[in-house]
Amino acid sequence: MTIIAVFNQKGGVGKTTVTAHLAATLARNGTEPLVIDLDPQAHLTALWGLRPRPEETVLRFYQGLAPLTELARPLPCGVQFIPSHLELSKVDTQVIRHRDHVWRLKLGLAAEMLSGNGVPILIDCSPTLGPLAFSALFAADLVLVPVAADYLALNGAALLERTLAGLTRFCGRLPRRYLLNRYVSGQVTAEKVLGQLAQRYGAELLRARIHEQEVLGAAAATGEDIFSFAPESRAAADFAFLLDELAEQRLLRW
Template structure:
């Protein structure tokens, strides 16, 4: 499996931070992942300090005016990145006229031989459930659901499960994994949420837990990933473990036979 949609309808769970650092962990292993900012709020794009017009963003792809490969830009970390723009929000408003946008990303990844190529593709999804979010979920090989270590986040995970269940009428069930984020070891709330998550989603909760650490927030503030900002930190270790677990469970493979060509 290669296409990972990082998705949760609840905000503030660390979705963007997880997408960015998982991509960085892959790049650290000598493989160029494709990271797509599919959120009109463009937090991931802003984190990298990128200011791009809508014509150079993923919105252009949804307009049918550009390929994904043409929009990808290399980052110093070794990640190929497709930026977002506020204009992407217009796609959800055009559902009546452009129903094909729901399948556009999946078809585009297939047409450009990106999905199934061994290329790791990570999509930082919008939390708004609409055409853009559905297009990412339909394109995904696995849905990675970050869950913050708090009771409201657990409730959100339950609601999300029902939403994803509704998608199964359109295509077969996409594997999903729940990732406990902002975890504080031995804290009563964190341990209770972890236990309840395992109870409700047996076999789908990752063993890796991303611990609450100042280094992660500081890295974001500097527009960096944790491996460049604090490579010996516990946070870097957590994301290395996350990548290892995904690989060991055959949810992600690292291939060096990638379609991006650099001149």
């Protein structure tokens, strides 16, 4: 599998952070992943220090005016990146006039021979359940669901499970993995959330944990990935273990 949609309907669970550092982990391991910011809030675009004009972003692709390959730009961290812009939110308001938007990404990736060629593709999804989110889900081989170690995030994961169940008639059952993020070992709430996730999702809960660490916020403030900012940190080790586990389960190949 090569296309991963990083998705959760609940905001604030660390979706963008996970996307950015998983991409950096892939780059550190000798590949050049394609990363698409499909969230109109454009947090990933801002994280990487970009302020593109709307016509330089994935919006152009959804308007039918440019292929994905034309919009991708190389980043210093070794990632090919397609940025986003607030104007992308217009796509989610055109659900009646442009229902084909939900299939556009899947068809575009295939037409440009980006899917199936072994190059990992990560999609930072919008938390809003509209054409953009469906577009990412229909294109994905795997849904990676970051879940923060708190009860509200646990409820969000249950809501997401119902959403994914509703998509089975269109694209079958999408493989998914749940990733516990912002985890504090030994903290009562974190351990209870971990226990409930394990009980509810079993083998779909990854063994990897992304621990709550200030160094991740500090890296974001500089626009650097964790391997450039703090290569010996526990955060760097967490993301390395995440990549190893995805590869071990044959969910990500490069």
